[in-house]
Amino acid sequence: MTADRPYDIVLFGATGFTGALTAEYLAEHADPGTRWALAGRNRAKLTAVRDRLAKLNPACADLPLLHADTTDTASIEDMAESARVVITTVGPYVKYGEPLVAACARAGTDYVDLTGEPTFVDRMYVKYHQDAVRSGARIVHACGFDSIPHDLGAYFTVKQLPEGVPLHVEGFLRARAEASGGTLHSAVGIFGDTAGMVRAERERRRVEEPPAGRRVRLSRRPSPKARIGDGWTLPLPTIDPRIVARSAAALDRYGPDFTYGHYLAVKHLATAAGLAAGSGALLALSTLPPTRSLLLRLGAPGEGPSEERRARSWFSVKFAGEGGGARVVTEVAGGDPGYTETAKMLAESALCLAHDDLPATSGQTTTAVAMGDALIERLVKAGITFRVLDAE
DSSP states (O other): OGGGSSEEEEEEOTTSHHHHHHHHHHHHHSOTTOOEEEEESOHHHHHHHHHHHHHHOGGGGGOOEEEOBTTBHHHHHHHHHHEEEEEEOOSOHHHHTHHHHHHHHHHTOEEEEOOOOHHHHHHHHHHHHHHHHHHTOEEEOOOBTTBHHHHHHHHHHHTTSOSSSOEEEEEEEEEEOOOOHHHHHHHHHHHTTHHHHHHHHHHHHHHSOOOTTOEEEEOOOSSOSSOOSSSEEEEOOSSHHHHHHHHHHHOGGGOSEEEEEEEEEESOHHHHHHHHHHHHHHHHHHTSHHHHHHHHTTOOTTOOOOHHHHHTOEEEEEEEEEETTEEEEEEEEESOTTTHHHHHHHHHHHHHHHHSOOOOOOEEEOHHHHTHHHHHHHHHHTTOEEEEEEEO
């Protein structure tokens, strides 16, 4: 039983940029009595993190430090077997993530990460979903800005609409934020292997059973059905709509025929054009080894925006939902999406799995399916807004 393990939560990767923010959040906000530890390959760096945490919370002065290295399978397995929940911020996940997913799936250990890498998620499903089902582990990817606001926001929106009818939901993201070195490396990895992403998705489809008697679709419309405010919209082909679709496939509450569209909303046409051109350039440059290397030099993992810049960052995701003659507009909003709020979401996801009374789930799952209302409640208490703007 995982209840007998020495730690409720182990944080792997606390010496990185987002990992350090997650450690700080746990030091200040973990549920009373939470037994947690830091893990990584460099003890000196872990000790430095612990010293910083002790200034925030003196109880962290004795925080256990565990050795774990993705190139040392035994150390990863030992870490997984010592915890009820493991948080990992060690990416790019397609490069470093598999050993920990494998260890958690086999040990019955719950797992959360902040990946936005579709190839990694699909490969982990194909390889380890059934192991996790057998052991009882909940493998929950994308527990940061990818994809909690979108996944739980769509879930929250669906709950405002009638049951048992076809539903159509569209999400509209607005944000002001900066990227870290780790995010850059992950993005280049995604864009640089689009063929691998397509193969991984096909492999998953071959083994994943569709929902019985229900239909779940992603909208391919270049422009949305709904209009939320002024400005321009662009289709947003991130991992987020895939996560929403998987929640919809698992939960009957999304109705017999559910469709989701995902868009970026901007105020000015020039901004929309610039973003489209920039995405195309990143895709093109990521596919060629020489230019890919140049892109990766623009930022190293472990680097990120300053506290002052993060304080000026924000996000808002508005959702327009309709079905059964009803319409609703909702919003999920918060501060700096990529780092401050992502650390909060990641930590609260782990705390939710460790402490809350949740539905019985196992295998690779989503935040909406595994945690749903309980995680929304935690995030609202932590300062992230979920609200209904309009309903008719």
